[in-house]
Amino acid sequence: MTVRIGVIGVGMIGQDHIRRLTQVLAGSDVVAVADTDAARARDVAGGLAGATAYATGEELVAAPEVDAVLVCSWGPSHEQYVTAAIRAGKWVFCEKPLATTEQACLNILDAEVSHGKRLVQVGFMRRYDPAYRALKASIDGGEIGAPLIFHSGHRNASVPSHYTADMAIVDTAVHDIDVARWLLDDEVVETMVVTPRKSGRGGPLQDPLLIMLRMRGGAIVNIETSVNIAYGYDIRGEVVGETGTVELAESATVLVKRQGVVNARVPEDWRERFIRAYDIELQDWVDNCRRGTCGGPSSWDGYAATVVTDAGLAAAKSGGWAPATLRDKPMIYG
Amino acid sequence: MTVRIGVIGVGMIGQDHIRRLTQVLAGSDVVAVADTDAARARDVAGGLAGATAYATGEELVAAPEVDAVLVCSWGPSHEQYVTAAIRAGKWVFCEKPLATTEQACLNILDAEVSHGKRLVQVGFMRRYDPAYRALKASIDGGEIGAPLIFHSGHRNASVPSHYTADMAIVDTAVHDIDVARWLLDDEVVETMVVTPRKSGRGGPLQDPLLIMLRMRGGAIVNIETSVNIAYGYDIRGEVVGETGTVELAESATVLVKRQGVVNARVPEDWRERFIRAYDIELQDWVDNCRRGTCGGPSSWDGYAATVVTDAGLAAAKSGGWAPATLRDKPMIYG
Amino acid sequence: MTVRIGVIGVGMIGQDHIRRLTQVLAGSDVVAVADTDAARARDVAGGLAGATAYATGEELVAAPEVDAVLVCSWGPSHEQYVTAAIRAGKWVFCEKPLATTEQACLNILDAEVSHGKRLVQVGFMRRYDPAYRALKASIDGGEIGAPLIFHSGHRNASVPSHYTADMAIVDTAVHDIDVARWLLDDEVVETMVVTPRKSGRGGPLQDPLLIMLRMRGGAIVNIETSVNIAYGYDIRGEVVGETGTVELAESATVLVKRQGVVNARVPEDWRERFIRAYDIELQDWVDNCRRGTCGGPSSWDGYAATVVTDAGLAAAKSGGWAPATLRDKPMIYG
C-alpha cells in the first residue's frame, strides 16, 4: 500500500520534503499540494505526475485522494491546518513548531484528544539522528547510571541579520529542549538564561546564550547557543550520569594529515549534519501511515516545547528562573 | 517513471535487496523473481503485490514487464544471467563477483562491447560508502599530494569453519582490491602474499594474510586480512601521499565513559558497517535506470578484480610476486 | 648554583615534593625540614643526606643555609610561614590555598608589597600542564577569536566520606577558577551555583554542582564538578571564542580494540593526570630561584581564588549571583 500525501506549504522546506518522498524514500506518492502562493502550488504540482494543486489547505485536507497531510506552511498557520486534518481523521506530520503560541498548541491537543487517538507527528528530527539514538540507547541501557546533567551545544556558522535573541530560544534551542526531554524522559519545570559578552560577529544580537533547564526529576540541562561562530555547524551533547557519561562523537568520516595537523571536517550547516535524520524521520512517518499508526514526537511534545521556550523568553527578560507549567498530560500521549 | 525490476536469486542477499527496493528506496517496483528453488521463488513473489515467479532466470530476463535485472544468484551462474540480460538490452545489477573465472568475465565483456554501451553495474558497494567517498574526494582534491601507498585492513570477528585461505583473497580482499583500483584510479600489475603465524582462533585456516599489490603507476597497496579477530568488524584504510595522508575515521557516533575507559563501538559485522553503502548503491542504480544510464563499478571492474584475485592465489602458492595481466580496455569502459 | 630548600610540612604532599626535588628534578638540595610532628620531621630529615630538622617553621625560615622555602603544611598555617619567609626575603613556594581566609591572603599581599617585589609562587599546578598550556597558546595566538565562554569539567572517581559540598568549591573548583582567570586573563566579578539532583553515590553530599562565573570582560565560565562519578578522574575544558573553539583532548596514549569496542584509558586520579604538571611547576620554581626571579601563579592569584571561592559559598547559600570583589591590584603583580 502506498500512502497518498498532500503537502501544505511548498516553500523551501515543503519542496525538500517532496524531493525526499519522491526520490529518496519508499512507500508514498505526493498527490496534492497547496500554498498561499497559488502559482507556486501549480508549479510544484506540475512537476509531479498526477498531483493536484488545491486553492487552500482546507480543501487539500478534505480531498478524498489524500491519506495523510504534511504541514510545511508558515508557523502561525500550523494550528488551522493541523486541526483541520485532525477533524478529517487524517494522519498529519507538522514541521516544528507545532504552533506559535501555547493556546494554539492547547487547541491542537484538545482536537486530538477529542478524536481519541494520536494523529499528529511533530518534526523534531533530532530524535531520528543515529548519533542521538545511540546516546539515548546508552542512557536507557544503564551504561552511565541515572542521568544528572545534560550539556548541549548548538552552534551555527552564521545566521541572517534578521535573526534575534528570541529566535535563539524559540527556533534554535527548541531542538535542544526537545531532545533533552526525550533523552531524559522528563519534563522541564523552570529555566534560566545567562548572557555572556556578545560576540562581535553578530552586530546587536545577544549571542551566545547559556540556557539552563531544571527537569522535574532534578536533572539540569545546560545549553549553549552560539549562532555566529564561523567555524561550522556543530552540535555537541554530553549526558553526565551517576557512574559515567555518554557524548556525541565528532561526525567526520575521514582524517586528513597535512600541513602540520590532522584535521576532520565539521559540518557546514544543518542540512549536512541532519540530512539522514530528516530521511529516517519521514520514512518512519510514512511507514507508520502505511501500518495505520502514529509515532515519533507528538503534539504533547510540540506543546511542551512551546511552554518551555515561552519560559525561556520570560527568563531572558527577568534574569532569574522562570517556571514552565504544563497542563495534565492526556492519556493518549502515554 | 518507476523502474520495474526482476530479481534472479532470492536467497538471503536477494531478499535483502527486495526489502531495500520495496521498503527503503524510491523509484522501483519488484515485478518478477526467479530462483533455482521454485518454491522459494513463489513464496517471495507471493509477498509482493503483483509480482510473477518465473521458472528460470532467462524467462525473467525475457519478460516484457521487466525493465532491469538484479542478479543475486550463486556466483557460477552470474555469467549466464548477465549475458542474457545484455543480449536483451536490459540494465543489470550483478552482485559480486561478476563471474567466478576470468574467461566468464571476458565473455561478459565481449557481450557488453558487442551491445555497444554499458548495461552492467557490479556490486562493489564500498565505492558508495560515505567514508570511502570522502577518502577519494581528499585524494582527488589534491589534499595529500600524489598517492604512494594505500594501507588497507579488512577484519572480521569470525568466519564459518568452511572458510578457506583462498576465500580470504577471493571473497574478502576482493573488496580492498576493488577499492584500491578506484581510489588510486589505476590497475594492479603484480601481487604478493605474506603469511604471518596463524591465529589460533581459525583452526587450520591461514589467517591473517598480508597481500601486497603493485599498481601500474608504482603505488603499493598493503592489505591485511584478519578474519577471526574476535573484537568486531573493522575496516581500516589510509592513503599515504607525497605531502599528507587521509584515513578512515572510527565510525562510532557516541563515546561512552565508564569503568576507567572511554569507549566507542566497533561495528559487529558488514551489515552494520555498510548498510548505508548498500542503500546508496542500489538507489544510484535505480536512479540511473530511470535516467536511462549506467554508472558505478563496471564489468571491467568485475573482470579486473577477478584477474587480480587469480594472481593473488598464484602468489600465495609461489611465495613471490605474481603478475596480473589485463586485456586492453574496451572504449565503452572509459 | 644549587638552590638549598627548606620544606615546612612533611606529610604526604611535602614528602612527595621532597621525592620530586631529590629524585626527579635538577638544581636543588633539600637541606631543612620542619613539621608540627617533630618525630616525622626527624624521620624525613634522616632520610636526606645533610638535612636538618627544625623545631618550627619559623626557625627553618631563619636558617642561613635555607635559600628558599616550600610550604606544604596545613592550610590555616600557610599565612604565618609565608609571611615569615617574605620578611626574611626568601623565595617561597606555597601549596594551594595561599591562605584559608581573605584576610590572611590580604596580610600576605601586604607583606609582599612592603618587601617591594614578588617572592611567592602558589601551587596552582594546572598552569604547567602541557595540555592547558596548549589551550592557552591557542587562545593567545588568536586561533579562536576573543573568548566568550569557558566550559570546565572537574570529575573525580570518588571522594572520602568527610568531603562536603563546600569542598567542591574551595578544594575542587578552585583549580577551575584559577585556570579560568589565567586562560581568560581576567578577573571574576560574580558567581552562581546551580544544584542538580544529587548523585546517589555520595550519600548526603550535594554532588554534582554547576558553578558559573561572570568575568569582568563579560565572558562566562561554566564549571561542572562531579566528584563521585566512578569512571575515573576526568578534566575537561573547552573555550568558545568568537570564531572557533579549543578543547582539551583525551589524554590516553594508546587505543585498544577488544570485545566490540575501541577503548582509551581515563586517568585514575589527579596524580596520574597531573604528575608532569607538578614536576614542571616545581622545576620552574627551582629554575627561577637559581636565576633570582619569581614567576608562576602569584599571591594575587591565591588571594583572588579565595575571594571567588568565598563568593561561591555565598552563592550556593543564596541561590543567586554573589559578587566577588577584589582590592586594587598592587603594581608588583603586573
Add this chain to the structure above:
Amino acid sequence: MTVRIGVIGVGMIGQDHIRRLTQVLAGSDVVAVADTDAARARDVAGGLAGATAYATGEELVAAPEVDAVLVCSWGPSHEQYVTAAIRAGKWVFCEKPLATTEQACLNILDAEVSHGKRLVQVGFMRRYDPAYRALKASIDGGEIGAPLIFHSGHRNASVPSHYTADMAIVDTAVHDIDVARWLLDDEVVETMVVTPRKSGRGGPLQDPLLIMLRMRGGAIVNIETSVNIAYGYDIRGEVVGETGTVELAESATVLVKRQGVVNARVPEDWRERFIRAYDIELQDWVDNCRRGTCGGPSSWDGYAATVVTDAGLAAAKSGGWAPATLRDKPMIYG
C-alpha cells in the same frame, strides 16, 4: 649519591644530553668531557662548574672522578670508547648505533661477556616513550591475545639532501626494528624491502619504503618509512593480536575547531615527539648507575639491530627475503 659522568663527543647530541643532565634530571654531575675537537671540549667544559676537558675519550674513561661514561661521538668511534669503558668496569650509555658493523658489535659483546655482567645501555629511547610503554603493557597484559602483525609507520617531514635510501634502513627504520623486537619479545629471522613509486619531494632518493620483518615466532612486522612527507613527524604503530589490537593514539593535547575543521597538531620533529622519552631514558640510566645496576636496551639489542639492518640492506638489493642470523645469546643478556 651523585653519579659523576664523563661525556665523549660534545656535538649537538652530546651537548643536549649535558643540558638534560644538568638542567632537567636529578642525581648526576657532568665532571668530564672529551671531543676530537679539543677547542669544543674546552668550551663545553668551561661552561660546567668543575668539569675537566680530556684530550681523548680513553683518558676520560680512565679518569678516577668519572663513574659513568656517555658516548655521543661519531658512530664508527663507538666501539673503541665502549670497549674502553667496559675494560675500566664503568657504566656506559652509548647513543645508537652501538657500532656501525656487526663485527664491532660482536667485539663489544665479547668485552662485556668477559667482564661478566652488563655495563652498557644503548640509546633506543622509544622503549621509554610513555605511549610505546602503554602499547607494550597492553600486549603483555594479554589485552589483544598473541601478537601476529605489527604495523609501524615512521614519517619525517623532510630529510637533508645527503640522506640515502640506506639511511632509511640504518638510521630511520632501526628504531622500528628495535621497538618491534622489544614489543614482540622476539628476534628477526628475515627481512624484505618493497619499493613504491618514489616521492617527487626527495630528488633521487628511494622514498617511501615498505620493510617487512619475519620474527622467529612467525609474527610479521610491516614498516613504512616516509621521510619527506611534508606534513610533520608522525610515528604510527599498531599491533594486531589474535583477539584485538592496540595502537598509538594521536599525541596532540588539544583540539582546535576553526575554519570548517577540527584540527590537532602533529609533532614537527623527533625532538617534539620524543623529548620526554630521552629524559626518562637518561634518568633511568642515572638511577641505575646510582643503584649499581644496568638496564634498558643492551649491547645485545644494539648488535641485533645492526644484524637486521644489514639484512635489510641486502634485501633492498636483492628484492627478496634476506636472512638475519644472530650468534647464540650470551647468558648475561637474559
